Amino acid sequence: GDSVTQMEGPVTLSEEAFLTINCTYTATGYPSLFWYVQYPGEGLQLLLKATKADDKGSNKGFEATYRKETTSFHLEKGSVQVSDSAVYFCALSGGGGSQGNLIFGKGTKLSVKP
Amino acid sequence: DAGITQSPRHKVTETGTPVTLRCHQTENHRYMYWYRQDPGHGLRLIHYSYGVKDTDKGEVSDGYSVSRSKTEDFLLTLESATSSQTSVYFCAISETKAGYEQYFGPGTRLTVT
Numbered sequence: 001g002d003s004v005t006q007m008e009g010p011v012t013l014s015e016e017a018f019l020t021i022n023c024t025y026t027a028t029g030y031p032s033l034f035w036y037v038q039y040p041g042e043g044l045q046l047l048l049k050a051t052k053a054d055d056k057g058s059n060k061g062f063e064a065t066y067r068k069e070t071t072s073f074h075l076e077k078g079s080v081q082v083s084d085s086a087v088y089f090c091a092l093s094g095g096g097g098s099q100g101n102l103i104f105g106k107g108t109k110l111s112v113k114p
Numbered sequence: 115d116a117g118i119t120q121s122p123r124h125k126v127t128e129t130g131t132p133v134t135l136r137c138h139q140t141e142n143h144r145y146m147y148w149y150r151q152d153p154g155h156g157l158r159l160i161h162y163s164y165g166v167k168d169t170d171k172g173e174v175s176d177g178y179s180v181s182r183s184k185t186e187d188f189l190l191t192l193e194s195a196t197s198s199q200t201s202v203y204f205c206a207i208s209e210t211k212a213g214y215e216q217y218f219g220p221g222t223r224l225t226v227t
Binding site: 032034036042043044045046049089093101102104105106107 | 147157158162214216218220
């Protein structure tokens with residue numbers, strides 16, 4: 001079946017540092033790819049998405065590009081803030097092996113220090 | 115924010131007792147989902163619904179049942195709670211299934227002692 005692998009955390013950065021969280025996927029067909037964010041004590045919120053190869057999703061300074069050739073969807077931000085501290089989940093949907101359901105990675109916890 | 119509420123938000127119960135969690139939406143979305151979140155596992159799908167009285171199993175459905183008698187409500191029942199079901203439970207909704215984002219509720223923290 002379809003699966004998502006993301007880098008294990010926790011990741012600790014200083015404010016204004018560059019962020020990369022790696023995500024790779026295995027899927028048949030042409031899935032859509034997502035990044036969700038979970039702030040402490042809250043549910044998940046959609047951060048960005050991409051629905052086809054070479055699409056770039058972006059939101060709140062975060063970006064991720066759908067790379068079919070490397071089956072990747074890495075999350076990046078040029079300058080993180082303390083308020084970005086959260087758990088980030090990579091996910092896919094619509095692959096042939098997921099029955100249309102969202103398949104999540106295990107999450108990466110980011111802590112940003114002032 | 116999508117109109118999704120979950121109740122209760124916190125619950126402590128004893129092993130062997132039945133527990134029902136409720137998810138309520140005001141968005142009139144067709145699909146509703148129940149997930150559990152555990153450290154080291156991310157989110158795992160328990161059950162989902164694709165319409166009133168239409169449900170299907172997810173990855174970790176053993177020990178759980180669901181019901182959907184109205185578009186807006188999706189109930190998750192633990193018939194006889196076990197300590198392994200201690201978790202945070204999230205409800206989610208989506209307009210369609212494949213390829214579309216889901217919107218999540220605030221979660222219910224369940225502790226089974």
